[in-house]
Amino acid sequence: MTKVLNSLVRLDPGNNSLSASNTHSPATTSQPILLKEENTWHDKLGIWIPNDLFPYVTDEPVYTSNRQAKIKGQHYEPGCIYWLNGIRKRKAAHKLAVRQQKEHEAREVKRLAYEEELSTRAKLWGTSSNRIKYREDMCKDLTNFQDHFHKKITPLTDRRSVLQNRLTQGKNVYKTNKQLLQLEQDFGCFNIDYFSVMDDCAPHYRYKGHTSDDTKHLELRPHKRPPIPSTNIDRHNSEVKKLRLDILSPEDSKVFTLP
Structure with a gap:
């Protein structure tokens, strides 16, 4: 059978449908190419x-x-x-x-993190989140003022201890008593104003109701218009109310009757 087929192919070389059917590939439809880079x-x-x-x-x-x-x-x-x-x-x-x-x-x-932090700090201070900043700032100012006060008064207390030791030892009693008296006068005059060290314009002082200098200056109202005096000299300062005739008593009406 194979020999017969081969002979037929050799006899008719143009008839190659059998080989073409074995080598033909299916047709592909044209599709748009997607250029992903562009x-x-x-x-x-x-x-x-x-x-x-x-x-x-x-x-x-x-x-x-x-x-x-x-x-x-x-x-x-x-x-x-x-x-x-x-x-x-x-x-x-x-x-x-x-x-x-x-x-x-x-x-x-x-x-939210800041509010959580404020809430935690407020619990430690025994206050609310709204007042925690005020309380912390006030404590910081008080601590700073105490440090400043201690720094200024420590030399005086040390000087007093030195002079008292001299009196105990009996050295230069007259001069030491004089210096000690002057030192006691310095103690009596020693005074440090709180707001000379702290800033009274800080927000935590205004929170409590402290009035700043700027606000006090505005309260003076320097641009307030002066009162305008009246130019009508015939006008009386006090005006008499008009009497209503419909509410007069019979005795009062006699005043308005003609004789």
């Missing part, structure tokens, strides 16, 4: 769109102006340069919104 094909619009702009292409058209967007009026043809610029603006607006959202979330997390 552009992407949009099936609905039928245009190539840059990859960075493709996620921002929606069914919403790109209008020619804000007014046209309000009335849903004229819009650009997809694919033109103005349409692409509108998509780029949409991309920039989206990135701005995402960045602002992240910043807002970061601020919110920071605020």
Whole structure:
């Protein structure tokens, strides 16, 4: 049988349908090639769109102006340069919104952490979160004032101890008594004003009701207009109310009757 087939092929060399059927490959349909490095094909619009702009292409058209967007009026043809610029603006607006959202979330997390910290500190001080800053700042100022007061008065107390030791030892009694008397006078005059060391314009002093110098100056009202004196010298300062005739008594009405 094989010999017969071979002989037939040799007799009719143009008849090669058998070999063609064995070597023919199926036809391939032409498909658009997606260039992922540059552009992407949009099936609905039928245009190539840059990859960075493709996620921002929606069914919403790109209008020619804000007014046209309000009335849903004229819009650009997809694919033109103005349409692409509108998509780029949409991309920039989206990135701005995402960045602002992240910043807002970061601020919110920071605020909650700060409030939690204030609440913890307030529990240690036995107060509320609203007054914790006031109490801490007041304690800091009192501590600083005590340190300053101690620094100024320590030399006087040390000097007193030295002079008293001299009297105990009997050295230069007259001169030592004179110096000790002068030292006691210095102790009597020793005085440090609290607000000469601390800043009375600090917020924690205003919180308690302390009035700053600027506020006191405003309360004087230096720009208040002076009272305008009356130029009418015939006008009396006190005006007499008019009598109503409908409420007069019979005795009062006799005054107004003619004789």
